[in-house]
Amino acid sequence: xxxxxxxxxxxxxxxxxxxxxxxxxxxxxxxxxxxxxxxxxxxxxxxxxxxxxxxxxxxxxxxxxxxxxxxxxxxxxxxxxxxxxxxxxxxxxxxxxxxxxxxxxxxxxxxxxxxxxxxxxxxxxxxxxxxxxxxxxxxxxxxxxxxxxxxxxxxxxxxxxxxxxxxxxxxxxxxxxxxxxxxxxxxxxxxxxxxxxxxxxxxxxxxxxxxxxxxxxxxxxxxxxxxxxxxxxxxxxxxxxxxxxxxxxxxxxxxxxxxxxxxxxxxxxxxxxxxxxxxxxxxxxxxxxxxxxxxxxxxxxxxxxxxxxxxxxxxxxxxxxxxxxxxxxxxxxxxxxxxxxxxxxxxxxxxxxxxxxxxxxxxxxxxxxxxxxxxxxxxxxxxxxxxxxxxxxxxxxxxxxxxxxxxxxxxxxxxxxxxxxxxxxxxxxxxxxxxxxxxxxxxxxxxxxxx
Numbered sequence: 001x002x003x004x005x006x007x008x009x010x011x012x013x014x015x016x017x018x019x020x021x022x023x024x025x026x027x028x029x030x031x032x033x034x035x036x037x038x039x040x041x042x043x044x045x046x047x048x049x050x051x052x053x054x055x056x057x058x059x060x061x062x063x064x065x066x067x068x069x070x071x072x073x074x075x076x077x078x079x080x081x082x083x084x085x086x087x088x089x090x091x092x093x094x095x096x097x098x099x100x101x102x103x104x105x106x107x108x109x110x111x112x113x114x115x116x117x118x119x120x121x122x123x124x125x126x127x128x129x130x131x132x133x134x135x136x137x138x139x140x141x142x143x144x145x146x147x148x149x150x151x152x153x154x155x156x157x158x159x160x161x162x163x164x165x166x167x168x169x170x171x172x173x174x175x176x177x178x179x180x181x182x183x184x185x186x187x188x189x190x191x192x193x194x195x196x197x198x199x200x201x202x203x204x205x206x207x208x209x210x211x212x213x214x215x216x217x218x219x220x221x222x223x224x225x226x227x228x229x230x231x232x233x234x235x236x237x238x239x240x241x242x243x244x245x246x247x248x249x250x251x252x253x254x255x256x257x258x259x260x261x262x263x264x265x266x267x268x269x270x271x272x273x274x275x276x277x278x279x280x281x282x283x284x285x286x287x288x289x290x291x292x293x294x295x296x297x298x299x300x301x302x303x304x305x306x307x308x309x310x311x312x313x314x315x316x317x318x319x320x321x322x323x324x325x326x327x328x329x330x331x332x333x334x335x336x337x338x339x340x341x342x343x344x345x346x347x348x349x350x351x352x353x354x355x356x357x358x359x360x361x362x363x364x365x366x367x368x369x370x371x372x373x374x375x376x377x378x379x380x381x382x383x384x385x386x387x388x389x390x391x392x393x394x395x396x397x398x399x400x401x402x403x404x405x406x407x408x409x410x411x412x413x414x415x416x417x418x419x420x421x422x423x424x425x426x427x428x429x430x431x432x433x434x435x436x437x438x439x440x441x442x443x444x445x446x447x448x449x450x451x
Contacts, residue, residue: 005052012067018245021244022074027047033101034098035101036054036066036217039222041079046237049222058130065125066123085193086111108216112216113192117192126170141162167214169214171185177199183195190330191380191381194378239268246265286425319350321390322406324354325383325410327380334446338429339375342373362376384418404426407427408429411438421440427443428441429444
């Protein structure tokens with residue numbers, strides 16, 4: 001007789017075979033001592049660990065989406081990207097008991113929560129509320145006493161004895177907590193990480209504790225099984241898993257794969273060149289020449305005994321606009337490296353106007369190497385304001401005509417309908433883990449040099 005998890009995988013074979021093929025290639029293991037489900041890398045392969053009581057009490061649609069949730073952690077490279085955001089991050093294993101692990105999930109770090117906020121937006125059938133079961137399969141009940149948020153003192157719990165329900169990391173929950181900030185949907189984990197980081201700073205300043213009271217729907221500590229495993233080895237395992245799953249799909253199956261998933265597969269297989277070389281090639285391609293009259297040089301068509309006719313001297317003239325995506329998903333390390341490269345372009349005599357933009361334009365300045373650069377923004381992502389601004393007559397009058405645009409971005413939220421191909425050449429300088437497929441323009445990947 002098929003188990004509930006096997007039935008869910010069969011359903012995915014019918015509806016979204018790619019996910020099913022990924023799951024079939026993972027090592028599956030039941031564990032009644034974990035609260036929900038989790039995925040992790042081991043030297044023997046990628047392992048899916050799940051609590052059978054938790055899983056069998058979900059509907060079939062919920063079971064399918066939570067399995068896809070685990071596949072997305074692998075496709076998104078979350079466990080490796082954590083180290084880029086927090087190099088010293090240590091996913092310490094929680095205690096041995098189920099209650100210890102549940103407490104760890106409730107006290108999730110902003111990294112853990114950011115990962116789930118980024119994934120859950122694409123999975124509409126995930127349970128908004130869910131129960132957790134003990135080792136005998138009985139739901140964990142509400143405690144007799146709870147903490148009063150106003151007084152900080154324990155008080156009787158009116159729901160004592162009832163099955164306890166937990167709420168996962170969904171953007172609508174985050175938006176309710178962050179009333180003073182606009183919270184965008186379908187963003188990268190780095191965007192939500194910065195939102196949570198800013199909120200923690202504000203709460204600390206206001207003397208508040210953690211206000212975002214959610215629980216990660218899966219047990220992220222399972223990914224710490226081989227915590228010292230090399231990041232490149234993990235990437236190669238994820239790449240192999242995704243490619244094998246894709247290979248097993250026919251054309252009809254591939255047509256059902258969401259575009260965001262195809263992008264993730266493309267990112268796993270992408271191997272960049274040196275982006276700084278692409279940057280210099282682009283500037284050479286854009287370079288116009290200014291022909292200027294000169295009396296110090298004889299025209300080559302002129303006879304030696306003829307009177308001197310002015311010759312010509314050729315001067316390279318290059319004026320670039322730098323579109324700088326300063327949304328929350330652009331890390332400080334990436335921004336610093338982009339600024340450093342602009343200083344190098346300035347040394348080559350390139351004149352630049354830098355437009356910093358997240359969901360809207362934050363600043364427009366001609367690049368001045370004498371000033372200390374400052375990154376403005378850290379909101380959502382929108383590309384259209386930069387292209388629209390360049391077309392304005394007032395902009396051209398103040399900053400002059402341009403020879404090309406270099407747009408540094410992580411690529412998320414690109415709207416092809418609102419951003420049309422311009423007449424001038426464009427280079428997309430895309431950060432690692434960003435979108436790398438655009439309908440027009442040159443493309444290169446901005447690879448961060450490790451400090």
